[in-house]
Amino acid sequence: MISIKLDELATRCGEWLRGQGPQSEIVISSRIRLARNLASFPFIRRCSDSDRVAIDKTFREAIGSVPAWKDLAYYNVAELPQIDRQFLVERQLISRELCEAQGARSVFLDAQETYSLMINEEDHLRMQVMHSGLDLESAWDQISQMDDWLADRVSFAFHNRLGYLTACPTNVGTGMRVSVMLHLPALVITQQIEKVFRSLAKMGLAVRGLYGEGSQAMGDFYQISNQITLGRSEEDLIKQVAEVIPVIIDYENQSRAFLIKESRKDLHDRVSRAFGILCTAQTISSEETLHLLSSVRMGIYLGLIKDLEIPTINKLFIHTQPAHLQKLRGVPLETADRNVERAIYLQDHLRRRDNGGAMGQN
């Protein structure tokens, strides 16, 4: 077990915005998480402080004994400063719940940031695997293997008829959530998105924002995931999500084609202004930044913006988030100062050096 310095991670991009993998023009990432609990301890809500310490220790030993996991990074989340916890949330490596919980809790991460194991979140263990693009099958293979390794070492709370037992009844059964993060700007512009969501709800699928449950849709990013975990096999649940994603991709592509055909100039205008504002703002919130980067991202794919690369935009999505910005600047910053630093950071990475003067820089 080693601990990567978080400040080093900050300069990189993280799996969910690597911008590669199948269908990565629209599908940002594919994620599967499994909720597991130890049979020998009560659920977290009824745990004593010492129970939590014991659970943490149990998993640390189990994980430490898996040969493939000898290089995982370990973070004692309870002892991490708030900014580091927020940093891990922004990278989608820990949940907001783990960030904000009390008591002993920790996380294991691989260097590529494709998976993480959260200890003492809502359940004793939450494992997640995240791949760029549409790649649920290999994510399933990977997390299934991880689950097997741990099942060989600890005893999970399991009921013969129900399946895995979890703190919240909604997770009982497979304990699995399959989610795919999509970038759907054209469906938002053409006001088709609500219709899509209603159809998904009828199919028992949930739609969430960028940072999961309760978070707002920002920058036109949406997570589609299963609601049902009980009474069906993992393969069935994955199949249900996997089958609907190509349909949504198709809708988004049709909307983009429609916009290009029917209002290319307005679309170009929207995308170009978004880029202009990102280049010239002197103070900008993370919400507005996400919103504008979203337009620029689509603009690049549609050929409306040239000389700008998707990886640059993907990096900015994550690097302009509050904790990342502070890590990159190396100092804690209040909201107002962050907004100014964010604007400077955007200018530095979007403007060409030779046009600083003409672009209103002071």
Next chain:
Amino acid sequence: MISIKLDELATRCGEWLRGQGPQSEIVISSRIRLARNLASFPFIRRCSDSDRVAIDKTFREAIGSVPAWKDLAYYNVAELPQIDRQFLVERQLISRELCEAQGARSVFLDAQETYSLMINEEDHLRMQVMHSGLDLESAWDQISQMDDWLADRVSFAFHNRLGYLTACPTNVGTGMRVSVMLHLPALVITQQIEKVFRSLAKMGLAVRGLYGEGSQAMGDFYQISNQITLGRSEEDLIKQVAEVIPVIIDYENQSRAFLIKESRKDLHDRVSRAFGILCTAQTISSEETLHLLSSVRMGIYLGLIKDLEIPTINKLFIHTQPAHLQKLRGVPLETADRNVERAIYLQDHLRRRDNGGAMGQN
């Protein structure tokens, strides 16, 4: 009498946006107009078509016989295409009334565009003198001289007790309107502008938008003028306006200083984004253009935007107006096409050549 081709005028800037003269940072232009009617004809509203032709002829002969006016340009407004009439309105050389009226009507202009004589507007004759910056005194000297020259040649409708008689009672007396156009962006941002207007109203002064009566305030440009024309001398009326302008200039300067002191970053942000949008929009209305140019104009004076000159901005104020844009492009354009051409024109004049690619041009 010569007739300057309007297409040649289009490339120039016109007096009211020359951007020079006293207090030109805030005072755009000073204008005085006199309303006069011939004693031997009824007011316009009661004129026959042949009366109008006769009035036009009377003034043409009178103006043509003034030695200093031998080089004036003459335009038969009734025969000008709509786009040329609108062009002259945009340059503030003719009123919207003269543009939209019916029957024989014309205008004489000097090559510097500092004065014009409109025949068969609301009154038989409307003379105006317009100077850049705050310069009412010399405008008065000039228009007073013009009035004398004409009074030597024609007989104006004049009542010994009331003064000059005019079609609308509000102009009886001096027939004079003294107006000063101000650029007051900081008073608008700090929401002080309504208070200023209420004070002006109490003093019997009127506030109008960029294109006079009934026009909306656009781009933070406001015209302050006298309401009263009767029972006071021309000098008194001018003095009343002339005395209040420095007070408003002072308010505007105080508001700018306040903004710079209290929210420099937000002000810089506003100004810089305005510039960014002007550089990157792919379609833009004339209203939005005025609004954004207004911010940029203030930004240049406050040192928030460098490497950009006031004359460039002043030119864009006028060249991006609908009729100017069509003249400069040499083709008639519908609104949607104008908005696209306007965006291209702005890019051409605001962006440096070497940053086209990075600024989202396609």
